[in-house]
Amino acid sequence: MALADARALVPHLPAFPHDPAGDGAMLMRAVEACERYTPMVAPDGEDALVLDLTGCFEGQGWTRETIARDALAHLARMGLGGRAAHGPTPDAALALARFGMDELADLPVAALALGAEADLALRRAGLRTIGALAARPRAPLAARFGRELPVRLARLLGEEDRRITPHRPAGAIRAERRFAEPLASVAPLLDVIEGLAQRLESVLARRGEGGRRFDVALFRTDGHVARLAVACGRPLRDPPAIRRLFSERLESLSDPLDPGFGYDMARMAVPLAERLENEQRDLACGEGGEAQPDLAPLLDRLAVRFGPDRIRRFHPRDEHLPEYAARPVPPESGPAAWPRPEPGEPPLRPLFLYDPPRPVGVVAEVPDGPPRRFVWRGKHHRVVRHEGPERIAYPWWKHPEGRGPTRDYYRVEDEMGQRFWLFRHGLYASESDHPQWYLHGLFA
Amino acid sequence: MTDSPILRLGSRALSAPVPKGRGVIGLDVPEVDRWLKGGLRRDGLHEFYAPSGSPPGPAMALALLAGMRNCGQGRSLMWLRARGGRRKDGPHAPGLAELGIDPAALLLLELADPADLLVAGVESLRHGGAGAVVLELRGRCRALDLTASRRLALAAERSGTMALIVRGDARPVPSAAHTRWQVSAAPSRALPANAPGHPVFDLQLLRQRGGAEGLHVQLEWNREQAVFRTPIYGDPPAVPAGRAEDRRARRAA
Structure with a gap:
């Protein structure tokens, strides 16, 4: 029946536009x-x-x-x-x-x-x-x-069966709890979470595993489901530690949980588990002074609170360009050995790097010579000591099609004693007629 | 400036012996340690200001070098800083290694704003697992008031983790810090061919809790011996044996 015909029969018939996406949601x-x-x-x-x-x-x-x-x-x-x-x-x-x-x-x-x-x-x-x-x-x-x-x-x-594909793949390790009376406040949630973690602890211990990720789903009586997830750097099954992570997660929610008419069920699942052996405590712990607390729980808490990509450690990388010489890695990948610096040399690399490098105005005696003066942030610096150039070429062996300008790096010190790392971008005459200068880093 | 590296020291300080304490980190120069009654407290809050308008490199370096001294036995040094928009400015690990700070011991935390940074700082200090926590703040930071710095100082005192604040582009403000320094660069002793030498810091003690301020000293950092010493200006030092011949040859040329 067309809408016009239906309206002829029922004049006040409400009509809504068809919304397949909304129906699907x-x-x-x-x-x-x-x-x-x-x-x-x-x-x-x-x-x-x-x-x-x-x-x-x-x-x-x-x-x-x-x-x-x-x-x-x-x-x-x-x-x-x-x-x-x-x-x-x-x-x-x-x-x-x-x-x-x-x-x-x-x-x-x-x-x-x-x-x-x-x-x-x-x-x-x-x-x-x-x-x-x-x-x-x-x-x-x-x-x-x-x-x-x-x-x-x-x-x-029923002679032949068909499997359904679940909307969300089910984790093998999970625990759930139903409440006789819906939870109308967020306060007891952490206790519920710890209770679920305690039940999971025995399951995980039996499997010899610890969770790297924990998902909690809170089912509201009106059908809404709130989901919280935390991740940790190393396998974990200690209920108080899991509770602490979720307490960070609850605090850092930009949109706080709304219990509405109350939650009537909670489920915790471990979608990612890894091997976790029971460790024996070092009996000689008291020998070398007091033991330091392990940093991993703190890093997990900070990662849950501020985001996992905010914590970094540095690993060396065999790269020519200074901005790629250190590779940031997640903290759980452990420290890597760094090469020892040349004895007797002053620091040849800055401790702080500007990325992208900041353009500076430089006066040099000759276009391909060392800098004499430069202006940075509106201040004039007169160069009294310098060393260079240290020539760093564009890695043409990696990118045969593209060629970038060569950089000539100078370590300079101004009359105040401030030490900078400057470079000229492009070789004078052969690569550029007016090479631009950049400040790339600060020395101690 | 060059003939008297210790610029202002009272006669009282010079006569007394250097107090030895387990809870402090000395700066290797007896006069300085005497003035500080042994050194910087291991469980204290120390502030390093870069003078306004000058780059914060020396202040960072000094905070890291002090912090590293509390990071023995595999303890980590945490460096907390606020990420500046889309720019990826940050510590340069090879440069830290050349200064004598092992990048392997460093954990970098980049946070969205100073308020997050202070929360993370207190949390890290309270935990006590790290040897030192460096908070790098730029500009005037309203979030870091007296209450916030008191909170940091208390957290450091309880856990024994050293708290170090590096401030760039900021005027010194009242705080609960145990010591407050202004750190700028000083001219280095030139290497052959007038190349910049080992880093020299110009330190002014702006405040010391329970002690006298006004110490003004220049310290040179020696990476090989891992000591600070007062720079002795004069002829360039003799060329030491070792590799990197070509670099020295170029300097001499």
């Missing part, structure tokens, strides 16, 4: 809300969810009926109406739910979803229900109505 919210029952949840089509409840009843006090009722109640709170059905295969359950029936045999042939033409052909042949089809030999059916029919029929009747 709503369906995904429903998927997230149903993750409370099983991690195996997948959307089907535009209007259905499939939950694989295999093994989900044990120890949880659920039955098929209570899960169906609970799920519908949750969806109703999200403003969604629905029908629930269960079956031996996803296809059977979907067909029962879509047609609102209880028995597979009573389903119309349209449940096979073969298309309008095939439906009509089946009905003309006097085959109206799945029950009638199931009783017949399959080979003639396939010959007449196509090869798809026996496959779909087998899936519908």
